[in-house]
Amino acid sequence: MGEKITFWYGCNVLRHGDIIHSCVDILRLLGFDAQPAGGPDYCCGGVKEANQMAADGMAHRTVSKFNELGGERLVAWCPSCHAHMRDFMGQAYKPEFSLSYFVDVLHEHRQALASLLKQPVPMRVLLHKHVGFNDYAHVNAKVPELLRLIPGMEVVEDGYCAPGYMCALLAAVPAAMGDMVRHTLRLAREHRADALVTVFHQCYRELCGLEPHAGTPVYNYVHLLARSMGLEHVDEYKEWKKAGANAGTLIGEARLDQVGIRFFERAMLPELVKRPAGLSNEEKK
Amino acid sequence: MASTAMPSGALQQFLRKETDRTLGACTKCGKCFEACPMTPYSAPLKNANPGAVATGILGLLRGEQGTAEALGWASVCVRSGACVPACPENVNPKMMMAIARITASGGLGGPKQTPVRQDRDFFDRIRAFGRLQLTEDELRDWT
Numbered sequence: 105m106g107e108k109i110t111f112w113y114g115c116n117v118l119r120h121g122d123i124i125h126s127c128v129d130i131l132r133l134l135g136f137d138a139q140p141a142g143g144p145d146y147c148c149g150g151v152k153e154a155n156q157m158a159a160d161g162m163a164h165r166t167v168s169k170f171n172e173l174g175g176e177r178l179v180a181w182c183p184s185c186h187a188h189m190r191d192f193m194g195q196a197y198k199p200e201f202s203l204s205y206f207v208d209v210l211h212e213h214r215q216a217l218a219s220l221l222k223q224p225v226p227m228r229v230l231l232h233k234h235v236g237f238n239d240y241a242h243v244n245a246k247v248p249e250l251l252r253l254i255p256g257m258e259v260v261e262d263g264y265c266a267p268g269y270m271c272a273l274l275a276a277v278p279a280a281m282g283d284m285v286r287h288t289l290r291l292a293r294e295h296r297a298d299a300l301v302t303v304f305h306q307c308y309r310e311l312c313g314l315e316p317h318a319g320t321p322v323y324n325y326v327h328l329l330a331r332s333m334g335l336e337h338v339d340e341y342k343e344w345k346k347a348g349a350n351a352g353t354l355i356g357e358a359r360l361d362q363v364g365i366r367f368f369e370r371a372m373l374p375e376l377v378k379r380p381a382g383l384s385n386e387e388k389k
Numbered sequence: 390m391a392s393t394a395m396p397s398g399a400l401q402q403f404l405r406k407e408t409d410r411t412l413g414a415c416t417k418c419g420k421c422f423e424a425c426p427m428t429p430y431s432a433p434l435k436n437a438n439p440g441a442v443a444t445g446i447l448g449l450l451r452g453e454q455g456t457a458e459a460l461g462w463a464s465v466c467v468r469s470g471a472c473v474p475a476c477p478e479n480v481n482p483k484m485m486m487a488i489a490r491i492t493a494s495g496g497l498g499g500p501k502q503t504p505v506r507q508d509r510d511f512f513d514r515i516r517a518f519g520r521l522q523l524t525e526d527e528l529r530d531w532t
Binding site for chain 2 (some may be wrong): 115116118119120121122124140141142143144145146147149151152153154155156157159160161163164167168187191192193195196197198234235236239267268269273274276277279280340341355359362363367368370371372375
């Protein structure tokens with residue numbers, strides 16, 4: 105095994121077990137000794153905007169836990185966690201580790217990555233970009249480069265970049281989210297794209313709800329890298345999202361019992377039924 | 390371990406330091422506001438004077454009651470960062486807006502001036518999605 109790293113995947117990506125599994129497989133196939141760490145116990149605290157006492161406690165806890173690993177490099181998946189560590193946690197506390205972003209690591213190892221991308225994925229894709237995170241890592245240039253390593257992949261690059269650094273924040277301003285969705289779907293049609301590809305899981309979580317309505321398949325770029333590498337982790341979240349109100353049937357009784365059916369119906373099902381702003385009433389049918 | 394010796398409370402200290410730095414450096418020119426792609430999405434910002442909006446944001450940072458324009462701008466900030474290169478004084482308006490949002494939401498103990506979304510299931514929902522897709526071993530070793 106090569107360099108020992110901690111793969112800090114974040115919190116919300118736990119909705120997408122396939123993305124976590126694929127990232128871990130990719131890092132290990134690239135030779136990293138990758139230990140995943142994430143979930144609420146490693147939360148950056150960025151969600152606690154309205155309670156800085158809690159945010160401080162979480163920042164202190166998470167930096168301390170990573171410091172105790174003895175200086176291992178942290179490779180972040182989540183743009184929010186990465187930005188929050190750079191701008192707030194890492195400024196307030198004293199990290200004893202270096203921090204890299206997942207896309208940068210893949211890009212640094214793109215030659216080795218290319219040799220693993222054996223299976224063609226014939227597809228013409230439009231990359232869904234945002235302006236905000238590109239200052240931390242040049243994802244808007246590097247992700248298309250990574251995708252073009254996949255045999256058969258054609259990447260359409262449009263000059264449009266959505267406001268904000270991910271859709272989860274934009275969704276809090278429904279009019280802006282609606283404008284972005286309408287514009288993005290129009291671009292996908294104009295460019296005759298087979299699919300829309302997101303950089304971040306937060307965008308994927310929002311936009312995969314378009315797939316059953318707008319006729320545009322949606323992927324995260326890691327899905328396509330994994331497919332070309334022959335990794336077969338099932339994207340259950342998208343299937344649940346497509347099933348909407350019937351998602352429970354796909355999840356199955358045994359797994360619903362694990363989380364509690366009442367909790368599922370109250371706290372999980374609403375987001376699986378929710379569709380992004382910007383779809384016309386005709387498209388929502 | 391050095392990490393165990395870290396005193397807590399450093400995040401609030403950092404925010405106070407950044408607040409003081411911003412208040413000292415900002416000239417209220419409003420260039421940050423002019424560069425923002427989100428201003429069309431807040432009604433109070435229609436025809437707003439950029440310098441006056443920036444002045445309102447500084448008021449929020451001082452703990453004052455926010456103007457409608459300042460609260461409107463803080464509410465639609467999605468961290469595009471277009472304001473950062475627009476600032477002629479190296480203030481880092483993205484940080485300024487982040488602190489303005491924190492202050493307006495009552496995050497530093499003041500009154501809540503903007504609506505705060507309460508989601509009591511936030512972390513339990515994440516854990517539950519994880520339980521549906523990760524193995525017992527992965528949940529133990531990866532979370």
